[in-house]
Amino acid sequence: MNTTKIVVTLSGHNDDEIKEEIQKAKENIDAFDIVEIRGDVFDALNREDHGKKVRYIIDSFKPLKKEIIYTYRTAKEGGSGSKTTVEYEALLNAVCQTMDIDYIDIEVQSGDKIIESVSKTARDNNVKCLMSHHDFKRTPSSEEILSIINKMHTLGGDLYKVAYFPHEMKDVDKVTGAVKSAKQKYGDRIIGISMGELGKDTRTAEGEAASAFTYGFVSRDAAPGQIHVTHLREIFTR
Known part of the structure; x- marks a missing residue:
């Protein structure tokens, strides 16, 4: 039986886009x-306004029994975030302390001190740490990927997410191989993604290559x- 949880990523910038995504998500609530x-x-x-937007989304889905991940993806890892490391640490700590979330995404390259700080705040507020590492330009070797996952474990993560851009099928195989090896060591804590069209199968992998979470969309895709999400649900319930 497949145990992969489906995550819907909401990335609307303004009130209209946010309301549209929430409405579409509610129309596909079982997906x-x-x-x-x-x-x-x-x-x-x-x-203050950032917090209002986040809380509005949380309040839209918590009554519907959906878990919440808060992610602040920095520009160097493919997002639009431009905060300094000090601001990044302060934001993640504040979100853990003041928002009703279940998971906080922490970029493993943010530095051990920041990770230690945010992880402690998360634990104190019953929030799980989703350690992440993204590279939108390349795919490291399977050994490098496993080394990064091992570091995530050492730093006390609850889930370990790696996502890389492939240039050939060999790159996709590196991610799949690393996921299989890491799962043997750490169990169902691993999320492994090979991005783009070439790596799409990693988003629907089952069995020993299955990820703990897979990420989809309802309105606009947030990653290559x-x-x-409706297609993901169809695949996982066949």
């Missing part, structure tokens, strides 16, 4: 398990190769 809020799309807002 996903978790809502990912991309906080980096609110980068132009002050902290994302699949609509």
